[in-house]
Amino acid sequence: MNADEKRHLYSQTLAELQSVLAGIDDSITAMATSAAVLFSKIPYASWAGFYRVVAPRLLRVGPYQGGIGCLEIPFDRGVCGAAARLRETQVVADVNAFPGHIACDSAARSEIVVPIYTPGGDLVAVLDVDSHEPAAFDEIDREFLEKAASALRPCLADNARAWNA
Numbered sequence: 102m103n104a105d106e107k108r109h110l111y112s113q114t115l116a117e118l119q120s121v122l123a124g125i126d127d128s129i130t131a132m133a134t135s136a137a138v139l140f141s142k143i144p145y146a147s148w149a150g151f152y153r154v155v156a157p158r159l160l161r162v163g164p165y166q167g168g169i170g171c172l173e174i175p176f177d178r179g180v181c182g183a184a185a186r187l188r189e190t191q192v193v194a195d196v197n198a199f200p201g202h203i204a205c206d207s208a209a210r211s212e213i214v215v216p217i218y219t220p221g222g223d224l225v226a227v228l229d230v231d232s233h234e235p236a237a238f239d240e241i242d243r244e245f246l247e248k249a250a251s252a253l254r255p256c257l258a259d260n261a262r263a264w265n266a
């Protein structure tokens with residue numbers, strides 16, 4: 102997929118997400134629907150879903166699509182933990198070169214993880230997308246998945262246990 106095709110795909114996908122999430126203030130509904138949309142629309146995705154902040158410095162799997170994901174990830178482990186700990190999107194071209202990568206799927210080759218905040222700025226979850234293709238994710242993925250994470254923010258207010266990282 103070339104850059105123009107990827108931008109067009111993401112523009113359509115983002116518009117669909119924004120439309121389907123409009124007025125939703127239920128984090129489970131929003132995350133389940135977003136995981137389904139992203140998994141079905143991103144052709145190189147092998148896993149798409151969320152890890153929620155459930156305690157200080159602890160993530161627990163939320164709604165997702167793909168093979169079984171590990172259930173809990175402390176902030177000091179994995180690509181998801183790095184995104185939560187550093188509050189920065191992680192774009193990983195080769196997961197086997199990422200220190201502490203957690204291999205829920207041994208066939209995963211690249212990954213992107215985007216932190217998600219409540220409207221008040223608390224870290225509430227991370228959005229995780231894996232691929233069986235090496236270096237599948239680039240700055241276009243980062244741009245649009247960060248916009249998708251922003252579209253989710255109003256939907257997550259019910260997550261009363263959002264914790265500061």
Ligand code: SME
Pocket residue numbers: 148169170171174178179180181182201202203204205206212229231
């Ligand atoms: N690879 C992630 C763990 C979650 S599985 O990809 C669904 C990590 O290293 O944090």
